[in-house]
Amino acid sequence: MFKDFKLIAGRPVYIQVKDYLKHLILKGALQGGQKLPSTRELSTLLKVSRNSIISAYAGLTDDGFAYTVQGQGSYVSLAASTESAAAPSWTVDWKERMNSRALLAEELDIMKRGIRAEKGTISFTSIAPDESLFDLDNVKRAFLDRMSVEGNVLLNYGYAKGYKPLIDYLRQYMEHKGVDMRGKDMLITNGFTEGFDLVLSALGQKHGRVLCENPTHHTAIKNMRLNGFDITGVTMERDGIHLGELKRALEEREYDCAYFVPSYHNPTGIVMSPEKRQGLMKLMAEYRVPVIEDGFNEELRYSGSHVAPLIAAAGGGNSVVYLGSFSKVLFPGLRVGWVLADQELIYYLESVKRARSIHTSTLDQSILYQYLLGGHLEKYLKRARTEYKRKYELTLECCKEYLPYVGLSGDGGLHLFVTFPEGFSTRELLDACRERGVIFTAGDIFFTNGTGQNTLRLGFSRVADGDIRRGIEIIGRAARQLLG
Amino acid sequence: MFKDFKLIAGRPVYIQVKDYLKHLILKGALQGGQKLPSTRELSTLLKVSRNSIISAYAGLTDDGFAYTVQGQGSYVSLAASTESAAAPSWTVDWKERMNSRALLAEELDIMKRGIRAEKGTISFTSIAPDESLFDLDNVKRAFLDRMSVEGNVLLNYGYAKGYKPLIDYLRQYMEHKGVDMRGKDMLITNGFTEGFDLVLSALGQKHGRVLCENPTHHTAIKNMRLNGFDITGVTMERDGIHLGELKRALEEREYDCAYFVPSYHNPTGIVMSPEKRQGLMKLMAEYRVPVIEDGFNEELRYSGSHVAPLIAAAGGGNSVVYLGSFSKVLFPGLRVGWVLADQELIYYLESVKRARSIHTSTLDQSILYQYLLGGHLEKYLKRARTEYKRKYELTLECCKEYLPYVGLSGDGGLHLFVTFPEGFSTRELLDACRERGVIFTAGDIFFTNGTGQNTLRLGFSRVADGDIRRGIEIIGRAARQLLG
Numbered sequence: 001m002f003k004d005f006k007l008i009a010g011r012p013v014y015i016q017v018k019d020y021l022k023h024l025i026l027k028g029a030l031q032g033g034q035k036l037p038s039t040r041e042l043s044t045l046l047k048v049s050r051n052s053i054i055s056a057y058a059g060l061t062d063d064g065f066a067y068t069v070q071g072q073g074s075y076v077s078l079a080a081s082t083e084s085a086a087a088p089s090w091t092v093d094w095k096e097r098m099n100s101r102a103l104l105a106e107e108l109d110i111m112k113r114g115i116r117a118e119k120g121t122i123s124f125t126s127i128a129p130d131e132s133l134f135d136l137d138n139v140k141r142a143f144l145d146r147m148s149v150e151g152n153v154l155l156n157y158g159y160a161k162g163y164k165p166l167i168d169y170l171r172q173y174m175e176h177k178g179v180d181m182r183g184k185d186m187l188i189t190n191g192f193t194e195g196f197d198l199v200l201s202a203l204g205q206k207h208g209r210v211l212c213e214n215p216t217h218h219t220a221i222k223n224m225r226l227n228g229f230d231i232t233g234v235t236m237e238r239d240g241i242h243l244g245e246l247k248r249a250l251e252e253r254e255y256d257c258a259y260f261v262p263s264y265h266n267p268t269g270i271v272m273s274p275e276k277r278q279g280l281m282k283l284m285a286e287y288r289v290p291v292i293e294d295g296f297n298e299e300l301r302y303s304g305s306h307v308a309p310l311i312a313a314a315g316g317g318n319s320v321v322y323l324g325s326f327s328k329v330l331f332p333g334l335r336v337g338w339v340l341a342d343q344e345l346i347y348y349l350e351s352v353k354r355a356r357s358i359h360t361s362t363l364d365q366s367i368l369y370q371y372l373l374g375g376h377l378e379k380y381l382k383r384a385r386t387e388y389k390r391k392y393e394l395t396l397e398c399c400k401e402y403l404p405y406v407g408l409s410g411d412g413g414l415h416l417f418v419t420f421p422e423g424f425s426t427r428e429l430l431d432a433c434r435e436r437g438v439i440f441t442a443g444d445i446f447f448t449n450g451t452g453q454n455t456l457r458l459g460f461s462r463v464a465d466g467d468i469r470r471g472i473e474i475i476g477r478a479a480r481q482l483l484g
Numbered sequence: 485m486f487k488d489f490k491l492i493a494g495r496p497v498y499i500q501v502k503d504y505l506k507h508l509i510l511k512g513a514l515q516g517g518q519k520l521p522s523t524r525e526l527s528t529l530l531k532v533s534r535n536s537i538i539s540a541y542a543g544l545t546d547d548g549f550a551y552t553v554q555g556q557g558s559y560v561s562l563a564a565s566t567e568s569a570a571a572p573s574w575t576v577d578w579k580e581r582m583n584s585r586a587l588l589a590e591e592l593d594i595m596k597r598g599i600r601a602e603k604g605t606i607s608f609t610s611i612a613p614d615e616s617l618f619d620l621d622n623v624k625r626a627f628l629d630r631m632s633v634e635g636n637v638l639l640n641y642g643y644a645k646g647y648k649p650l651i652d653y654l655r656q657y658m659e660h661k662g663v664d665m666r667g668k669d670m671l672i673t674n675g676f677t678e679g680f681d682l683v684l685s686a687l688g689q690k691h692g693r694v695l696c697e698n699p700t701h702h703t704a705i706k707n708m709r710l711n712g713f714d715i716t717g718v719t720m721e722r723d724g725i726h727l728g729e730l731k732r733a734l735e736e737r738e739y740d741c742a743y744f745v746p747s748y749h750n751p752t753g754i755v756m757s758p759e760k761r762q763g764l765m766k767l768m769a770e771y772r773v774p775v776i777e778d779g780f781n782e783e784l785r786y787s788g789s790h791v792a793p794l795i796a797a798a799g800g801g802n803s804v805v806y807l808g809s810f811s812k813v814l815f816p817g818l819r820v821g822w823v824l825a826d827q828e829l830i831y832y833l834e835s836v837k838r839a840r841s842i843h844t845s846t847l848d849q850s851i852l853y854q855y856l857l858g859g860h861l862e863k864y865l866k867r868a869r870t871e872y873k874r875k876y877e878l879t880l881e882c883c884k885e886y887l888p889y890v891g892l893s894g895d896g897g898l899h900l901f902v903t904f905p906e907g908f909s910t911r912e913l914l915d916a917c918r919e920r921g922v923i924f925t926a927g928d929i930f931f932t933n934g935t936g937q938n939t940l941r942l943g944f945s946r947v948a949d950g951d952i953r954r955g956i957e958i959i960g961r962a963a964r965q966l967l968g
Contacts, residue, residue: 089800094826112835134635178510226839304548306549315573342576351593374496375498
């Protein structure tokens, strides 16, 4: 006994001794009532200081695994080792006990259907930001600043609605996008995804149908389906959704809500034109369908004028629910997003949020707040836009040079969307490219109606310049071969 | 114009100028196409450096709110101010569009039904930890240590299952509670609440019924109801659930699952005896009902032997789903909890979690990991237990001295539970006490069957010693008056 004890760095020695003894007690090597070695003895056996052994025994006693007899030494508690007299165990078939929603969540979980890439593969699958752009020092400083102002508050319970200073900051931020804030309120969420899921899960389903662009964000498709909605997708044109088709869809059926991504639409990268935004909002008002707006990557504009979000175009109306997040722009690890909407809706969403997860991490919120207040977003965006713009232009150039596409879109953001001739299969292309060390996202997962087999998405944010060129050249060569 | 500009501290001046100008543009005080004042002129008007004005104009241009004409100056973008030509706005009645679950979430939201306490009120309503015990320096150090090791990784996307080092740490932690880890897996969640909600939302409802202790955790009652379960509560005895009544309930009907709080049960504060745990698990095995175990405050044991959780008593079986969290013990602001369960169940829960919120804050997880690794939990618990134990004993003593109770329970933890004679109303008592500057939690919210009007919960963790005595004396006096 005591021969397999090994120390690791970065953890107090006495706790490692305590953990080790617990382990021996639990596996029955030390029995209830058995006397533990003297502290001097164990110190020699484990080659650690006697003080560490003394502290370890005290810890064992605190945790109820040992007791001390004055003048005699420490003994293993009776209860600690006898509980292995376990109750009759039985086996649950958990899969069989899952409901249809849990099974569907697994089925639609593309992380579980993902392609495994060999090391060294050039991957265009990610649209997460490039980590090397992160300004860690300012994040550290933001944390330390906030902690010294109100560390105790940050570590205790916060509010379901969110961290007040952040809410106030974001309200002003949204006002500067032209939003009429009267009668509106805000809820902080664990990123866009939680916000979207909260809204969908609270909405009544009079018709059970939702309208959206086709293609659209695959996480959004997943959440609309998991919340039991039938999805009607409307074709995208070069400057956004096809208004004529949208009007026909609205004439044919009634919808509970619509979901749109007007800026840097995922996956097409299209920014809806201001005229189209007006037309869209007119139609939605005419047919009385509330809009859930995904403010995805609005900040990653590389050129052109400021384009107001739909919620600004709605003026004093309360029919648009805006979902915002800096995840894709700043730090995805900070799980912070927001829902800006009519105050009555937020009142109900607040209760749903509280029931689900009490509140969003206050540390994440306070770090983000302090970082924003200090003006670091502006500086970061300046650098990030320069970097991403260069990559964007390079990717665009390479696509034009190497790919036999019939359609190519992307007005900025972190990805481009490529359409090949009808009948072409980007799944086959992906198979061919993977063998040659290049992967991308086959576009079919973005389509609401089972089409899109001839499309793909190229995320360039995390690909080195040289790899962008090399990767797209390889895709192009493989595509030409498949086209014959 | 330019007269209402006011600087605040802690935010770069140029950004404040930029924000101010945006505000003027958006409200139409500066019109599209209008020339902005020269940088020199505006510098004088706003009393800030000319460099700040130059940077502000550059920022306005980056954001698409202005453009520059070489040699002439800066102009307001046409698009920026004309979009106020808003679409026809219309009004949604959001309450009418909420589904029954959202309405129920609001109805069961006790934060919205809470009692407003005047400043200076002695409040026994909270069972959150005492902030003055927080060791902020170790939290700061844990953050900085983790950031310097892998800051870039922490700020980018993490995994739905959780932060690997924390999972590994917690697996060992649970093993030291006597859990047979074979075939088990772990999912990190945003605290206990999200974990419980995820499990309930994934479970099939063959019978639509769940078993639990009566009374029990009111958040748990809320989430079971929101997930559509019918609740059967089983009476609590002094050493835990009434096994005879439990057996009768199991004989009468079938259940999809059971929810138990074996240690420091909320609200009664009772620790279920080891014998009762064995008896409970035998019954659950006999009737094939999976158990959701709430490991609430297991760490706040002030005396006696280590008591193994139910999941340890289940041995090699896979029928117990354990929900853990350090929120009440350490820092509630760090939204981190865990689900330890059969690996097949975790496989599905992972997909449900990903669909709902992608993943839990990596910063929260990594800070908690580093804090735990450094052995700070042990040190903190030593201090916290000493402090809470003193308060616990004081509260117990005061209850015995001042309250005309017929039942009093609480074996440790952060609260005691008081039962008054049949027919007594703690809501009336609360009204009387509030006038005298003392509040507590009326116990009826913890009951599954509309009873408990004669009970109350006293949370003492955040009440000063003097206030504990003074407060309970006031409650006692008011109670005797009501009793006549």
